[in-house]
Amino acid sequence: MCLGTEAGDQDSCGRCRSCAAVQRGDHPDLARLSKDGATIRIDQVRDALGRLRFDPVVGRVKGLIVESAELLREEAANALLKTLEEPPSNTVFVLVTSKPQLLLETIRSRCQVLRFAELSPTDIADLLVADGKTPHDARTAAALAQGSMVLARSLCDPAKIQVIDFVAIFALALGEGPSSDSAAFIEQLGARLAETAAGGGSEGDESPEPAARSSARADLTRDGLQWTLDVIRAVLRDAVLVAGGIEVQTLPHVRHAAAISALVQRADVGQIMAVIDACQRLEERMVLNPNARLALQALLLDAGQRLRGRPGES
Numbered sequence: 001m002c003l004g005t006e007a008g009d010q011d012s013c014g015r016c017r018s019c020a021a022v023q024r025g026d027h028p029d030l031a032r033l034s035k036d037g038a039t040i041r042i043d044q045v046r047d048a049l050g051r052l053r054f055d056p057v058v059g060r061v062k063g064l065i066v067e068s069a070e071l072l073r074e075e076a077a078n079a080l081l082k083t084l085e086e087p088p089s090n091t092v093f094v095l096v097t098s099k100p101q102l103l104l105e106t107i108r109s110r111c112q113v114l115r116f117a118e119l120s121p122t123d124i125a126d127l128l129v130a131d132g133k134t135p136h137d138a139r140t141a142a143a144l145a146q147g148s149m150v151l152a153r154s155l156c157d158p159a160k161i162q163v164i165d166f167v168a169i170f171a172l173a174l175g176e177g178p179s180s181d182s183a184a185f186i187e188q189l190g191a192r193l194a195e196t197a198a199g200g201g202s203e204g205d206e207s208p209e210p211a212a213r214s215s216a217r218a219d220l221t222r223d224g225l226q227w228t229l230d231v232i233r234a235v236l237r238d239a240v241l242v243a244g245g246i247e248v249q250t251l252p253h254v255r256h257a258a259a260i261s262a263l264v265q266r267a268d269v270g271q272i273m274a275v276i277d278a279c280q281r282l283e284e285r286m287v288l289n290p291n292a293r294l295a296l297q298a299l300l301l302d303a304g305q306r307l308r309g310r311p312g313e314s
């Protein structure tokens with residue numbers, strides 16, 4: 001559909017008027033079908049197919065995208081099948097599903113399967129930068145997004161990045177001082193997490209009234225604990241990579257380069273790995289553990305001991 005690339009090109013330019021219309025969702029040659037209620041009905045399919053009867057208005061091809069194609073009701077699937085058997089010229093049908101086994105065999109056999117793998121952190125960071133995010137924020141969010149662009153977009157919000165950095169700075173300083181004050185850290189963390197959650201993640205929301213914010217008992221929730229463990233593991237993973245000789249400038253948490261280098265100076269890889277393992281074990285036990293705050297506090301005390309220095313030194 002792209003007008004900015006040659007026919008046969010695999011990619012699109014993202015800038016021409018055709019690409020812009022696709023992104024806005026009002027391209028005249030592209031029909032989209034998605035569930036209405038729990039299923040996709042036959043009249044929706046007929047409507048969409050009707051729009052594909054005419055020649056393309058903007059580009060060279062027309063398209064129909066069926067989201068959650070496994071939700072096509074049987075008669076809707078059969079209506080679509082008839083068209084797939086004798087497709088109109090210059091028309092591309094895309095059936096998107098995470099459950100291909102639920103499609104009619106007759107439909108599946110007419111489809112070419114394209115698998116979409118998890119996005120790599122580098123791909124995610126590039127896409128976020130293309131969205132206008134700063135490279136630093138993009139890399140930080142991408143490192144935590146587990147291959148999910150949706151998750152990456154929700155993390156790549158200045159308020160959330162600030163909380164991520166807050167955790168990263170604390171984690172990288174573990175073992176540095178005589179005793180890191182984990183209780184105060186968790187107290188502040190709980191409050192900050194409650195604040196970012198209250199913002200709802202959607203930009204432009206009014207922030208909550210200061211009175212409401214201070215009266216909320218900001219204890220660390222289980223989700224908050226999970227999230228904190230993800231951040232701790234991600235920054236410690238960077239430290240392990242640096243210890244292994246990877247250039248710190250290439251890593252997601254490059255803005256904490258100095259703290260990462262300092263950690264690698266005072267603790268060895270085995271000690272850092274032990275803390276990453278401890279995060280993993282706590283995550284597995286979390287269901288059994290009613291008190292996220294105490295669990296995290298114990299983990300941080302233990303980590304502070306481990307990361308204090310190489311055995312036999314000082």
Ligand SMILES: [Zn+2]
Pocket residue numbers: 001002003004005012013014015016017018019
């Ligand atoms: Zn284009």
